[in-house]
Amino acid sequence: MFDSSSLPSATPALAPDYQQKIKQVFAEVGKVVVGQQYMVGRLLIGLFTGGHILLEGVPGLAKTLTISTLSKVLHLHFQRVQFTPDLLPSDLVGTMIYNQGQSVFEVKKGPIFANLVLADEINRSPAKVQSALLEAMQEKQVTIGETTYPLDLPFLVLATQNPVEQEGTYPLPEAQVDRFMMKVYVDYLKKTDELEVMRRMANMSYVGEVNPILTKDDIFAIRNLINQVQISETLEKYIIELVFATRRPADYDLAEFQQYVQFGVSPRASIALHRAAKAVAFLDERDYVLPEDIKDVAGDVLNHRILLNYEAEADGIKTQDLIDAILRKVPIS
Missing domain, CATH: 3.40.50.300 (P-loop containing nucleotide triphosphate hydrolases)
Structure with missing residues (x-):
C-alpha cells in the first residue's frame, strides 16, 4: 500500500x-x-x-x-x-x-x-x-x-x-x-x-x-514549478505497472481482457501520466503527487492509446472498461 x-x-x-x-x-x-x-x-x-x-x-x-x-x-x-x-x-x-x-x-x-x-x-x-x-x-x-x-x-x-x-x-x-x-x-x-x-x-446583445x-x-x-513537484519512486513504479497492464492484462489478474487487446500503450503514455499527474497536483495547490492524481488523468491519457481488436467491438468492450479494471486491480506497492 x-x-x-x-x-x-x-x-x-x-x-x-x-x-x-x-x-x-x-x-x-x-x-x-x-x-x-x-x-x-x-x-x-x-x-x-x-x-x-x-x-x-x-x-x-x-x-x-x-x-x-x-x-x-x-x-x-x-x-x-x-x-x-x-x-x-x-x-x-x-x-x-x-x-x-x-x-x-x-x-x-x-x-x-x-x-x-x-x-x-x-x-x-x-x-x-x-x-x-x-x-x-x-x-x-x-x-x-x-x-x-x-x-x-x-x-x-x-x-x-x-x-x-x-x-x-x-x-x-x-x-x-x-x-x-x-x-x-x-x-x-x-x-x-x-x-x-x-x-x-x-439575449442577442450579450457579449462576454x-x-x-x-x-x-x-x-x-508555471512549467518550471510543475517540474519541481515531487513524485515518489513508489508512484513512478505504479505508473509503469499501469502501462504494462495495458499490454499484458493477464499478468495482472485481468485474463478476461487479454483476448481483446491488440496493442497496449506506448512509452509516451508513461511520460504523459508522469507529467499530467504533476500538473494535477500543482493545480490542486500541492507540491507532491498523490495516487489519486495519477488515477484522475489515467483515463484521458490511456484511452486513445489502447488498440482493441474486432472481437472487443463485437463483445461491446471499450477501452475505458479495461482502464477501469486496471485501476482496480493494479496495486500501489
Whole structure:
C-alpha cells in the first residue's frame, strides 16, 4: 500500500500568486463558457506540460469557443484551421510564393505559426494533411522548401473531432493519435448550466468580454514549478505497472481482457501520466503527487492509446472498461 506519512507538507514554493492567477483564468473563461471547467482544466494541463490535446464531443458543446476564449485569457496567438477533404499541407504550414517585383521566392507562413492552433474536425482531412502536423507537434518546427523554421513557444495543437458523423472522415493514424497527450471526451452540460447558456444566447446583445491573465513568461514559470513537484519512486513504479497492464492484462489478474487487446500503450503514455499527474497536483495547490492524481488523468491519457481488436467491438468492450479494471486491480506497492 502507498504510505502517505512520508509525503511533504505544502510549501510556499508553490507560488500562491500563480495559483491565484490560475483561478482567475477559470473565472474569466467562465464569463463566456458555461459549465466546461473539466475541459478547461485539461487544456491547462496540456499547456502547462507542453502536451497536445484531442477533444471529442458532439457539435454544440463549445469546444471551439472554449479554446478561442482561453487563448485571449492567456494572451497567446491563436489560429483556427477548419480541416476539410480538400485542405492541402501547404494550407497548414505555408508555402513559397514568387515575388515578381524582386524576382525571388518568399515564404508565406501558414496558420501553424501560432501559439495555440485549433485543428477543427481534424478527422475530415486526408492523411497527407494530418501528417503535416507531425513534425510541428513533435519537433516544434516546420519545413517549407529547404528551410526549417522553429515555431514560437509555447506551441500547442488542440484538435477536435465529431464522433457522431463518420461519413467522409479519415480516422487518425495510430502514430498521430499517440502524439496527443490526452484525449478528452466532452459531455453534455448539466441542466442548470444549459439553462444559463440558453438565457445568455437568447439575449442577442450579450457579449462576454474577458481580460488577459497570464503571459508567456507566466506559462514558462508555471512549467518550471510543475517540474519541481515531487513524485515518489513508489508512484513512478505504479505508473509503469499501469502501462504494462495495458499490454499484458493477464499478468495482472485481468485474463478476461487479454483476448481483446491488440496493442497496449506506448512509452509516451508513461511520460504523459508522469507529467499530467504533476500538473494535477500543482493545480490542486500541492507540491507532491498523490495516487489519486495519477488515477484522475489515467483515463484521458490511456484511452486513445489502447488498440482493441474486432472481437472487443463485437463483445461491446471499450477501452475505458479495461482502464477501469486496471485501476482496480493494479496495486500501489
